[in-house]
Amino acid sequence: MKPLRLAATASLSLTGVVLLVPILAHLLTGPPALGIVLGVIGVLxxxxxxxxxxxxxxxxxxxxNAVRIAGWNFLGIVVLGVVFILLFTYRPVEDAGFLFAVALSAGAVAHVIIGVYDVRRIRAEELATERERLAVLNTLVRHNLRHEAQRLLFAVEKVRDSDPDTAGEIEGVAEDLSEMNENVRAVEEAFDTEPTDVDVAAMCRAAAENAREAYDIDVSLDVPETAPARAGDQLRDAIDELVENAVEHGGDDPTxxxxxxxDGRTVDITVADDGPGIPESELELVTGEREITQLEHGSGLGLWLVRWITEEYDGRVTFGESDRGGAAVTLALQRA
Incomplete structure (x- = not known):
């Protein structure tokens, strides 16, 4: 718990409680109809x-920013309070305390709304700055990943004949770096494109055919003739990633x-396998149930890529168990 945040937000609620007292007291005196209407508005x-x-x-x-919102509320009370005190001093009116409380309550709400929009404006500016920095960082990371992968591949050729086992390990690392670079590219492109109408069924058929050729495995396909959804070309990267994970973590002869x-307003894509399933620790990190630390950070970008791409298209990802006992990952997208 953050005491300053709690104090700032509590001041907002306290303002409402303090202003509520004179309004209720006035209502209990049995005012005329217009007074009742004003009182009810003030209470609400x-x-x-x-x-x-x-x-x-x-x-x-x-x-x-929470303190900033509370500050706007305080500013509204002070400014309006001074104005009404001067007005009522200049020309006293009956039930001044009641009118003062109703006016201040309305003014406080208005200033809280101003405060929220002010915070949103500041946050938008911060996000724009963060996005610019991330774009630069992303470009540098992708360049370095690609460069280091190429260096490793050149090194492989130097030791392939003398030490084939080491060459194989180095080549595997280079391929992992190249794959990571492609994953970062896919996420970046998904962030920079607007959703359009795509045929999910065609994407699934293409992913299945690619998996059969690349991995020489049995791929079961169950899709309608067409399944239009709001997404983009990067959705294919997410499907391919799920298929690759299913092959990598499937059984001895993966299916x-x-x-x-x-399904109603959504199009659901499910990729399932017959392996041991996704480790619980990995799922907790990807779903946000557990924070990433230096010791707990997951095994790669794969599932993160799937989640980010799907959410960028206003979709959602769910994880379950397949009929064969392995993992089943479902992407739910808006129907086009």
């Missing part, structure tokens, strides 16, 4: 402020199943 707005405190506490904003079906 004040209760809204009480609730806003809890909402902002759970809002995905930094502690500094891979690719299925697609139209």
């Amino acid at each position: 707005v004040s209760l809204g402020l009480v609730a806003v405190g809890a909402v902002v506490y759970r809002l995905d904003v930094s502690q500094t 891979v199943e690719i299925a697609a079906r139209v």
Whole structure:
């Protein structure tokens, strides 16, 4: 728990509670119809402020931005408070405390809304800066990955005849680096493209044919003639990644199943295998149930790539168990 964040958001709720007291007190005196209407509005707005405190506490904003929202609320109370005090001093009115509380509650809500939009503006600017930095970092990483993979492949040829086992290990590392580079490329391209209408069924058929030729395995395919969804070409990278994982972690003679079906407003793609399943520790990292640390970071980008690409197309990924006891990963995308 962060005390400063709690204090900032609690001040929002406290504002609503304090303003609620004179409004309720006035309602208990039995005011005329217009007074009742104003009182009810004041009660609803004040209760809204009480609730806003809890909402902002759970809002995905930094502690500094939570304080900023509370600051806008305080500014609204001070400015409007001074204005109304001067007005009522200049020309006293009946039930000034009640009117003061109703006006302040409305003003406080308005300033909280201004504060939220201010925070969103700041966050948008921060995200734009972060994205620019990540783009530069991504370019450098991809260049270095490709360069180092090429260096390793050149080294392989020097030792292939004298030490074939070592050459095989080096070649495997180079291939892993190349694959990682392609995964980073696929994620970057998914982030930079808008979803369009794609035929998921055609993608699944192409992925199945590619897997049969590349791995010489049995691939079961169950897809309709067409299955249009809102996605992009990078969806094929996600499907291929799932198939590759299924082959790599499947049984001794792996069997891979690719299925697609139209289910209401979504198109579901499921890739299943007959292996031991995805390790629980890996799943917890990819699904966000456990934080990544230096000691716990997963075995690669594969499942992350699948998740990021799917979510970029406003889809979702679910993990389950196949009928053969292995893993079954389902991508749910919006139907076109």
